[in-house]
Amino acid sequence: MVHFLAAMPYRTTQRTEARRIRTREQLLDAAARLMARGGFGAASIAAVAREAGVATGSVYRHFPSKAELFAEVFRRASQREVDAVRAAVSRGKPLGDRPAIVEGPTPFERLTAGVETFARRALRAPRLAYALLAEPADPAVEGERLLFRRAYAESFAAVLEEGIADGHLPAQDVDLTAAALVGAIGEALVGPLARTDEAVSPDHLIRALVDLSLRAAGARVAIAQPTQWSFS
Amino acid sequence: MVHFLAAMPYRTTQRTEARRIRTREQLLDAAARLMARGGFGAASIAAVAREAGVATGSVYRHFPSKAELFAEVFRRASQREVDAVRAAVSRGKPLGDRPAIVEGPTPFERLTAGVETFARRALRAPRLAYALLAEPADPAVEGERLLFRRAYAESFAAVLEEGIADGHLPAQDVDLTAAALVGAIGEALVGPLARTDEAVSPDHLIRALVDLSLRAAGARVAIAQPTQWSFS
DNA sequence: CCAAGAAGTGAACCATCGTTCAAACCTTGT
DNA sequence: ACAAGGTTTGAACGATGGTTCACTTCTTGG
Numbered sequence: 001m002v003h004f005l006a007a008m009p010y011r012t013t014q015r016t017e018a019r020r021i022r023t024r025e026q027l028l029d030a031a032a033r034l035m036a037r038g039g040f041g042a043a044s045i046a047a048v049a050r051e052a053g054v055a056t057g058s059v060y061r062h063f064p065s066k067a068e069l070f071a072e073v074f075r076r077a078s079q080r081e082v083d084a085v086r087a088a089v090s091r092g093k094p095l096g097d098r099p100a101i102v103e104g105p106t107p108f109e110r111l112t113a114g115v116e117t118f119a120r121r122a123l124r125a126p127r128l129a130y131a132l133l134a135e136p137a138d139p140a141v142e143g144e145r146l147l148f149r150r151a152y153a154e155s156f157a158a159v160l161e162e163g164i165a166d167g168h169l170p171a172q173d174v175d176l177t178a179a180a181l182v183g184a185i186g187e188a189l190v191g192p193l194a195r196t197d198e199a200v201s202p203d204h205l206i207r208a209l210v211d212l213s214l215r216a217a218g219a220r221v222a223i224a225q226p227t228q229w230s231f232s
Numbered sequence: 233m234v235h236f237l238a239a240m241p242y243r244t245t246q247r248t249e250a251r252r253i254r255t256r257e258q259l260l261d262a263a264a265r266l267m268a269r270g271g272f273g274a275a276s277i278a279a280v281a282r283e284a285g286v287a288t289g290s291v292y293r294h295f296p297s298k299a300e301l302f303a304e305v306f307r308r309a310s311q312r313e314v315d316a317v318r319a320a321v322s323r324g325k326p327l328g329d330r331p332a333i334v335e336g337p338t339p340f341e342r343l344t345a346g347v348e349t350f351a352r353r354a355l356r357a358p359r360l361a362y363a364l365l366a367e368p369a370d371p372a373v374e375g376e377r378l379l380f381r382r383a384y385a386e387s388f389a390a391v392l393e394e395g396i397a398d399g400h401l402p403a404q405d406v407d408l409t410a411a412a413l414v415g416a417i418g419e420a421l422v423g424p425l426a427r428t429d430e431a432v433s434p435d436h437l438i439r440a441l442v443d444l445s446l447r448a449a450g451a452r453v454a455i456a457q458p459t460q461w462s463f464s
Numbered sequence: 465c466c467a468a469g470a471a472g473t474g475a476a477c478c479a480t481c482g483t484t485c486a487a488a489c490c491t492t493g494t
Numbered sequence: 495a496c497a498a499g500g501t502t503t504g505a506a507c508g509a510t511g512g513t514t515c516a517c518t519t520c521t522t523g524g
Contacts, residue, residue, distance in 0.1 A: 008523075009469080009523045010467085010468050010469045010470070011523075012521095012522090013522070015521090016471090016520095020471085044510090044511060044512085045511075046511075054473085056475095057514080060512095061470090061471060065512080066512065066513090136368030142424075149423075149424050149425055150424075153425055173436070173440040175427070176420055176441070176444065177444055178425075179416075179425035180416035180420050183416045183423055183425070184412035184448070185412070185415075186419070187411055187419075188411050188415060191411070192377060192378045193381055193382065193411035195407070195408075208405040209408070211404065212404070212409055212412055215402075215447055215448050215449070216416070217447070218447050220452075240492095240494090240498080240499095241496080241497055241499075242492045242498055242499040242500065243492070243499090244491095244500075247491090248490095248492085248500080248501090251501095252501090276480090277483085278481080278482090287503040288503085289485080290501080290502055290503075292484080293500095
């Protein structure tokens with residue numbers, strides 16, 4: 001009835017859809033690779049297209065704009081980081097020979113694990129960490145960055161609240177402390193004041209950051225294994 | 233002997249030099265005004281020239297490039313902030329009824345005054361604080377920013393060292409703590425996680441930041457006036 | 465093989481801005 | 495008044511880089 005001229009010769013099929021997705025993934029991979037290597041500065045549309053082996057115009061078959069493309073790249077990369085920190089925070093880092101399985105990790109252990117994971121991963125991939133935490137970018141990307149930093153802060157805030165509730169930590173503005181921790185760690189690792197070039201061992205940095213974070217949270221006891229502080 | 237054709241009719245005089253300097257100052261002022269209002273984004277050469285009441289080309293009679301112009305703008309603006317914090321740190325904020333004049337301020341008082349001054353000034357001029365601390369800018373400006381943040385960090389580091397020497401603070405990596413404090417305060421005030429829009433009073437923020445900083449430094453006693461913490 | 469529609473191509477387009485420049489205008493000492 | 499500079503002007507230039515588009519190539523069902 002409807003088919004006056006019986007002709008409907010093309011329809012997107014599974015095979016074409018698969019190919020479409022594959023190209024899209026290649027673009028995202030190429031962009032992520034460029035970002036992890038040289039940051040957003042080195043990641044022009046032309047460069048992404050070249051890296052992915054397509055023409056510049058083709059990028060726009062898969063993403064409406066550069067901003068959207070990199071927002072998704074950012075989202076994926078940051079998700080991995082957030083997941084790692086979240087997992088570490090809920091797992092905790094056993095600090096003594098206490099059977100952690102029985103009672104679950106203490107707030108100290110959880111905060112320690114979170115900070116340590118945050119820092120260790122950032123130090124392992126500094127250029128990526130800089131891109132995620134600090135490098136100037138498009139507003140759309142900045143929006144993703146806000147979510148990213150917020151996710152970190154929320155992980156920390158949850159631990160802080162627990163610690164306050166059970167008396168391990170003093171009352172405080174947990175959101176502020178959480179934000180401050182993210183800022184402090186970010187600054188120390190990838191900010192303008194980061195000491196990366198010098199002969200500062202990653203282990204020392206991480207240890208010092210964990211200690212600092214525990215102090216900032218108000219932990220009264222230094223739990224890190226053999227960090228003998230001379231308190232006052 | 234030297235004057236074949238006696239003619240040397242123009243020489244820059246004091247009057248012209250004064251006018252020159254005046255225009256230069258007007259340009260710096262105009263640029264600073266734009267920066268404090270809308271950040272670097274709103275501060276194109278054309279806008280600066282318009283604000284100063286000259287033609288765009290004239291800017292280049294006084295500054296070799298936009299980068300140099302804004303590097304100087306940044307330097308001047310940041311110098312005021314650094315001076316204020318330095319003064320506060322060396323003065324200290326009297327925290328009890330102890331006669332501070334006699335023995336000089338304690339490390340706690342000095343750190344408190346520094347953090348409080350940093351924070352109060354930033355909250356008073358948020359757009360400027362953002363431009364100075366965080367807004368993406370030209371590499372030349374970033375260079376100035378590094379010095380700016382370093383100056384803050386050095387003020388903090390000096391206090392920390394003193395506190396460690398006289399036993400008020402635990403041994404620690406003072407440069408790291410100092411950098412972390414700058415990062416933490418910056419993040420809390422103007423970073424992505426800053427809570428400016430909400431109904432968070434500046435006084436609360438500042439108080440919480442001071443408390444946090446003292447804790448991060450390892451101060452065991454909360455000295456801020458009536459902040460009754462329930463320690464564990 | 466064919467028509468219809470999607471995907472790919474890359475050169476051209478365009479918008480933004482910092483920067484330059486030739487012409488007009490000022491300032492100065494004779 | 496005049497010549498020798500300096501200063502001002504604002505339109506034009508140039509570089510960068512995201513985005514578009516006319517055209518070609520591919521895929522699909524008949």
